[in-house]
Amino acid sequence: MTEKSETPLKIFSISALALSLLNLFGFLGWLNFLCSSDNCTAEATRINWFSIFNIGNEFGWSTPYPVIGVPDFIAINASIILVIFVFKENWMGYFSLNVPKSSSPTKEEVPIAITEPEVVLSFTKLYNENTVSELKSLLKEKNQKISGNKNTLLERAIECGCFSPDTAVEVSGQDENITSESLDVDAVFGTYDANSDGRIEHSEYVAVHKSEVKSGGFSGFVDRLLDDSPELRGQRLWVMFALSVLLVAAMNAYAMVREPEVIKIENLVEHNNEVVSVEGVVLSWVEDPYSSGEDRVNIIIEDETGVAQLRWYRFGEIPMIGTKVTATGDVIEYNGRIWLQALGNGALSWDESDVPEAPLIGISTIAANPEHFVGEAFTITGYISKPVNPNATFTSLDLRDHPTYGNHEHQMNMIIHSAPGRWLEAGQKVEVTAVIEYSQKFLQWTIHTEGPEIRTVGSNIPEPTTIGWSNYQTWSYNKGARVLLDGEISGEEIIESGGELRACIQNAGDVSEFEGDEVSFSGRLIWSTSYAGWCIDASNSEDVELIDVSDAENILGQLASNPASTLEHIADGTNFLVTGVVSGATLMSETGDTKIIIADAVYPNTLAKMDAYIPVGQHFGWLEEGQPIVVNLTVTWNSVNSEFQLMVADMVLTGEPTDANPYDLGDGAPEFYDLNKITSIVGNFVTIEGQTYLQKEGGEQKIKINAKSSSIGLNEYHEGLTLKWTGRLIEVPDDITLAHHYVLDEADVADVNGNGIADDAEDN
Numbered sequence: 036m037t038e039k040s041e042t043p044l045k046i047f048s049i050s051a052l053a054l055s056l057l058n059l060f061g062f063l064g065w066l067n068f069l070c071s072s073d074n075c076t077a078e079a080t081r082i083n084w085f086s087i088f089n090i091g092n093e094f095g096w097s098t099p100y101p102v103i104g105v106p107d108f109i110a111i112n113a114s115i116i117l118v119i120f121v122f123k124e125n126w127m128g129y130f131s132l133n134v135p136k137s138s139s140p141t142k143e144e145v146p147i148a149i150t151e152p153e154v155v156l157s158f159t160k161l162y163n164e165n166t167v168s169e170l171k172s173l174l175k176e177k178n179q180k181i182s183g184n185k186n187t188l189l190e191r192a193i194e195c196g197c198f199s200p201d202t203a204v205e206v207s208g209q210d211e212n213i214t215s216e217s218l219d220v221d222a223v224f225g226t227y228d229a230n231s232d233g234r235i236e237h238s239e240y241v242a243v244h245k246s247e248v249k250s251g252g253f254s255g256f257v258d259r260l261l262d263d264s265p266e267l268r269g270q271r272l273w274v275m276f277a278l279s280v281l282l283v284a285a286m287n288a289y290a291m292v293r294e295p296e297v298i299k300i301e302n303l304v305e306h307n308n309e310v311v312s313v314e315g316v317v318l319s320w321v322e323d324p325y326s327s328g329e330d331r332v333n334i335i336i337e338d339e340t341g342v343a344q345l346r347w348y349r350f351g352e353i354p355m356i357g358t359k360v361t362a363t364g365d366v367i368e369y370n371g372r373i374w375l376q377a378l379g380n381g382a383l384s385w386d387e388s389d390v391p392e393a394p395l396i397g398i399s400t401i402a403a404n405p406e407h408f409v410g411e412a413f414t415i416t417g418y419i420s421k422p423v424n425p426n427a428t429f430t431s432l433d434l435r436d437h438p439t440y441g442n443h444e445h446q447m448n449m450i451i452h453s454a455p456g457r458w459l460e461a462g463q464k465v466e467v468t469a470v471i472e473y474s475q476k477f478l479q480w481t482i483h484t485e486g487p488e489i490r491t492v493g494s495n496i497p498e499p500t501t502i503g504w505s506n507y508q509t510w511s512y513n514k515g516a517r518v519l520l521d522g523e524i525s526g527e528e529i530i531e532s533g534g535e536l537r538a539c540i541q542n543a544g545d546v547s548e549f550e551g552d553e554v555s556f557s558g559r560l561i562w563s564t565s566y567a568g569w570c571i572d573a574s575n576s577e578d579v580e581l582i583d584v585s586d587a588e589n590i591l592g593q594l595a596s597n598p599a600s601t602l603e604h605i606a607d608g609t610n611f612l613v614t615g616v617v618s619g620a621t622l623m624s625e626t627g628d629t630k631i632i633i634a635d636a637v638y639p640n641t642l643a644k645m646d647a648y649i650p651v652g653q654h655f656g657w658l659e660e661g662q663p664i665v666v667n668l669t670v671t672w673n674s675v676n677s678e679f680q681l682m683v684a685d686m687v688l689t690g691e692p693t694d695a696n697p698y699d700l701g702d703g704a705p706e707f708y709d710l711n712k713i714t715s716i717v718g719n720f721v722t723i724e725g726q727t728y729l730q731k732e733g734g735e736q737k738i739k740i741n742a743k744s745s746s747i748g749l750n751e752y753h754e755g756l757t758l759k760w761t762g763r764l765i766e767v768p769d770d771i772t773l774a775h776h777y778v779l780d781e782a783d784v785a786d787v788n789g790n791g792i793a794d795d796a797e798d799n
Contacts (some may be wrong), residue, residue: 048121052114058082059107081107112284119277161198162189173197295363301340303366303373312363313343313375316410317356318470319452319483321428328765328780330741332453334383336362344374348726349744351380356470356485357412359389365725369771378725393468398436398445401471405480408471415482416466416492418443422515423451423459423486425625434482438462438497448474448481455486461516462497466490499557504531510560510569515626518560520571524549527684529556529571539566542574542652565628565648565671565682574652591615591635592643594670594679601679605670610684617662617692618644620711620763623654633681637661637693647681654686657763660712661693695761700731700738705764705777714764716779717795719757720748729779732757739767739778747791748784758784758795 057063058081066082083106162185165173170188171181177195181188192198227235227243297312298305315338322332332353334345345362354360361384364377377383391412398417401408420433420440430451437443439462449469459465469484499519502510520538522529524546530537532553540546540556541563558571590613594601604611618632618641628651634644647668658664667685672678695715698705716738718729723737730737740760742749748758762782766775784793 045121048114048117052111052118055107055110055114059111108287109284112280115280116277116284119280158189158193161193162186165189165192297361299340300336300338300343303343303375304368306366307368307373309366310363311366311375312361314338314359314361315343317354317358317360318342318472319356319450320353320485322453322487324428325768325770328741328763329767329778330744330780334362336360345382346374346376347382348376348378349741351383354383354385355390355393355412355468355488356483357391357393357468358385360385372771376725378722378727398434398447401447401480401482402445405471405473409473410470412468412470414466414468416464417447418462418464419449419459420446420461422461422517423455424515425457426454427486428452428454430486434465434467438464448477448479450481450483451486451489452483453486455489459489459491460497461500461513464492464497466492502560504534504536507536513560514562516560517557518571519555519557521553521555523551523553524556525551529554538568539563539570541570541572541650544573559651561627561651563628563650564630565650565680570650572651591633591645595643595645598679601670602672605672608669610667610669612665612667613681614663614665614689617658617660617664619708620660620713621658622711623649623656623658624651625655627651631658633664633666645679645681647683649683649686653683654688657711659692660696662688663690663692665689696764698764700729700736701734710764710766712764713761714779715759715761717757717759719755720753720760729760729782739776740782741778741780743781743783746783747786748793753784753793753796756793756796758793760784 054063063082167185167188170185170192173192174181174188174195174197177192177197179191179195183191224233224235227239229239229242295310295312296306297314300313300315303311303313313336315336318335318337320332320334323329324331324333329348330350331346331348332350334347334353336343336345343362345364346367347364362375362377363382363384364375367374367376393412393414395414395416396408398415401413401415415434417434417436418438420435423430423432432449432451433446434449435443435446449467467482467484467489469482471480471482473479474481497517499517500513501519502513503521520529522538523532524540525537527546528537528539540558543556543558556571556573558573561570561572562568563570590611594604594611613633615633615635616637618634618638621629621631623629628648631647631649632644633647634641636642647666665687666681666683668681668683671680671682673680692713695713696709698709698714698716700716700718716729718731718737720740720742721728721730721737727740727742728737729740740762742760742762747753748760760779760782761784762779765778765780767778768775784795786792787794
């Protein structure tokens with residue numbers, strides 16, 4: 036390559052390296068005015084070298100620094116290698132042998148005089164001429180030890196004089212001159228300096244040794260690099276450096292694009308603690324399987340060799356039952372059980388062609404030939420036999436072709452996996468996409484579906500089930516269902532006309548105008564712990580009737596400190612309008628009464644607190660720690676627990692709960708009274724073996740965290756930053772290790788001004 040042709044290439048290589056570095060740090064962001072698409076934002080500050088021809092739309096731009104994408108990585112490495120190649124002559128200048136030609140080799144005589152002859156026993160010769168048996172025989176004659184290896188035996192034989200002088204080698208003791216010759220620089224230059232410019236270049240060295248490697252090719256190139264000649268070893272440093280850069284770049288690129296090995300489910304046991312992929316059909320899935328608030332779904336996948344469970348944390352979109360998917364995760368084996376565990380999006384993939392068509396068929400069609408539908412997904416409509424709780428993660432019921440029991444011709448057992456998230460009423464018409472399997476345990480065919488995928492058919496409005504006082508003992512069969520009961524209104528109860536049976540009524544508003552009247556009362560049948568009997572809840576929505584709080588008093592201290600007076604109020608049935616705060620966070624039940632603790636003030640200013648029972652329908656979701664509250668209540672005496680208890684009739688939230696409870700990871704395990712509260716923890720968000728943790732900065736203490744999928748704290752800008760995360764501190768049981776783990780659930784960082792940067796990171 037001539038000097039004239041090298042100049043443009045050098046300019047190009049330097050420009051390429053400079054542009055790659057400038058683009059990496061976003062200094063070419065001013066060029067995004069070329070992007071005419073509405074999807075191009077101010078954050079599009081780096082050119083996507085793989086799609087530079089799309090610079091006029093959003094596909095030609097990538098995310099901002101510090102994310103280093105594959106295009107930037109390859110561009111920088113390629114430009115560095117190009118610079119090394121183009122400037123190789125300059126690099127070699129630093130390692131060239133540049134010795135003046137006037138210098139000449141010198142020779143000197145070093146006289147060495149050996150004045151006395153010396154008899155030397157040649158160890159090597161004796162070692163080769165004698166066997167171990169012969170050496171032991173010689174040592175026995177001298178009464179010497181015969182233990183040890185051959186070297187030890189030979190040394191012992193020489194020391195004890197087992198060998199006669201005639202076996203020795205005599206070195207003559209004559210004087211002789213030994214000449215020491217320095218490196219002949221002229222000879223080296225004469226051999227390698229073909230153009231006589233006083234420098235030996237790598238190309239000149241390679242040309243001389245080319246004939247030594249007859250095979251040529253890559254092996255010849257490597258052989259020349261590994262040549263043992265000491266004269267020009269430094270000349271090859273630039274080549275070794277370039278090869279090392281290329282090797283590291285190739286290894287990093289392979290690590291980024293490497294796909295996990297796809298294996299059969301039966302071979303999972305052979306890949307413990309490895310990341311693998313399996314292909315199979317989705318049989319079922321359950322979201323939050325233990326109703327503990329985990330952001331997790333368990334998915335059952337089957338192939339022709341077996342069945343595997345995928346435990347997917349911070350999961351994404353879930354396919355319908357019967358879809359052929361590829362699941363990727365870590366193989367976990369514990370106590371004889373094995374499963375796949377994954378975190379975040381990408382653990383499950385499928386194409387549109389993998390989703391089954393799920394044709395609409397009837398119950399009678401399946402009943403005639405159920406084997407024909409095994410392994411296929413289908414859509415079926417029918418009427419469910421019993422109500423389904425919104426939070427029930429596993430429900431077994433019957434799907435019938437008629438809403439009324441006894442009038443149906445066909446029915447099939449149906450198992451609902453995962454909570455439906457809403458009430459499903461008995462007799463309600465639903466449409467489900469399901470698969471069918473034979474249950475060897477119950478000797479029957481069963482269809483499996485998912486709660487969130489159940490679709491109600493609006494044309495059918497289920498009628499309440501009519502119950503009567505005569506079948507009071509069988510009311511439990513209708514627990515949770517909407518019922519219709521005839522009876523007489525007596526205060527907050529409905530009683531049997533002319534009898535002693537009674538049930539409480541809840542969330543019915545003011546029914547005093549019906550006092551003593553015979554009515555038909557409709558609502559959801561529930562069992563009340565506080566009432567110790569059946570109740571009918573008339574609430575149909577989350578809205579509750581407000582009460583006048585102007586006369587409310589903080590009298591908890593009076594009720595607790597004067598039990599005699601409180602007992603009189605119990606006898607009189609006195610109603611109190613009480614103010615207080617909720618002590619401890621509590622999740623309200625949707626099927627019965629919820630016990631909470633009402634205190635007169637927030638800890639540590641608490642002087643009195645009492646147990647209170649909130650009827651279903653008064654509030655949904657969580658009641659937070661420190662929530663100001665006004666309740667209309669009566670007081671009862673619980674002889675079993677020997678305490679006064681508050682029976683709440685109405686409730687109003689009058690303010691905001693207290694701020695998040697701060698918790699330091701260095702304080703050890705949380706106390707029981709810290710659980711279920713909104714808690715803030717400062718730490719670094721890390722991922723260890725597929726599980727996310729919040730780790731103390733500079734320490735080893737950490738706690739599991741389930742961050743909201745939409746949290747800005749998960750993006751690249753906040754990576755590695757110490758932030759304050761706020762969520763609910765819960766305790767989650769592990770049925771495998773038989774241990775309990777603390778988890779900061781539904782955690783997020785604060786962004787008050789909404790600029791997309793966490794408040795803790797504003798100054799970074």
